[in-house]
Amino acid sequence: MARRARIFVVSGPSGVGKGTLVALLRERLSCLGLTVSATTREPRPGEKDGVSYYFMDDAEFDRRVAAGEFLEWAWVHGHRYGTLRSEVERVLASGSSVVLEIDVQGGLSVRASMPDAVLVFVEPPSVEELERRLRGRGTEDESQIETRLQNARSEMDRAPEYDVRIVNDDLDRACSELEEVIHTYEMDGGPSEDVRD
Numbered sequence: 776m777a778r779r780a781r782i783f784v785v786s787g788p789s790g791v792g793k794g795t796l797v798a799l800l801r802e803r804l805s806c807l808g809l810t811v812s813a814t815t816r817e818p819r820p821g822e823k824d825g826v827s828y829y830f831m832d833d834a835e836f837d838r839r840v841a842a843g844e845f846l847e848w849a850w851v852h853g854h855r856y857g858t859l860r861s862e863v864e865r866v867l868a869s870g871s872s873v874v875l876e877i878d879v880q881g882g883l884s885v886r887a888s889m890p891d892a893v894l895v896f897v898e899p900p901s902v903e904e905l906e907r908r909l910r911g912r913g914t915e916d917e918s919q920i921e922t923r924l925q926n927a928r929s930e931m932d933r934a935p936e937y938d939v940r941i942v943n944d945d946l947d948r949a950c951s952e953l954e955e956v957i958h959t960y961e962m963d964g965g966p967s968e969d970v971r972d
Contacts, residue, residue: 778961778962779961779962779964780808780866780867780870780871780872780873780961781872781873781891781892781893781957781960781961782863782867782872782873782875782885782889782891782892782893783872783873783874783875783892783893783895783956783957783960784874784875784877784881784882784885784886784892784893784894784895785797785874785875785876785877785895785897785953786876786877786878786879786881786882786894786895786896786897786930786937787879787896787897787898787899787930787943788899788905788923788926788927788930788931789909789923789926789927790899790905790906790908790909790912790923790927791897791898791899791905791908791927791943792897792908792943792946792949793876793897794876795946796897796943796946796949796950796953797874797876799946799947799950800874800950800953800954800957801874803950803954804954804957806871806872807871807872807873807874807957808866808867808869808871808872808873809866809873810858810859810862810863810865810866810873810875811825811826811827811828811829811859811862812828812829812856812857812858812859812862813828813829813830813831813836813839813845813848813856813857813858813859814828814829814830814831814854814855814856814857815830815831815832815833815836815854815855815856816830816854816856817830818830829859833855836848836855836857839857839859840857843860844859844860844861845857845858845859845860846858846859846860846863846884846885846888846889847877847880847881847882847884847885847888848881848884849877849878849880849881849884851878856877856881857881858875858877858881858885863875863889872957872961874957878930879896879930879933882894882937883933883936886936893938893939893956893960893965894936894937894938894939895937895938895939895940895941895953895956896933896934896937896939896940896941897941897942897943897949898931898934898940898941898942898943899927899942899943899944900942900943900944902924902927902928902931904944905924905927906920906924909923909924938965939956941953941956
């Protein structure tokens, strides 16, 4: 059976290791297409417009939302982030699958707009381990950590709405599981409903 380009959405709570997991996946599967997200936040040092993100002011972001140009968008920590539909269509048209690393709210929006998307939820081994990881990053103060943990609990309640769930207790194993999910869905559409997690 021929390989079919698909949209894979990878979501999970802050601190679960989504970014690290997707970065390792991209090293292993160079055939995956890359999309560039849009954001209203200011560029950080070294970030380039159109490469790191499409940096937009609020007026341009509003205009594109009104025009239906976003597949999904959300407020994240005081700024808006979104996936342009044109970016996803460009990658799929090239014959490559695309992996979107986005929050749960965004993932479910993609499902509503593109029902064929495959949603993968990355879970921590436990909430205690997630808290340890968040504190270990040293990038948030106590109130931010508490907010992220509260958000994590509500996001984990939505995990059953996803097609596949992967526990990130070992990065290499979790990445291998994610690779297998991509291969399975590209080649034969994925597992049947009765064996889906």
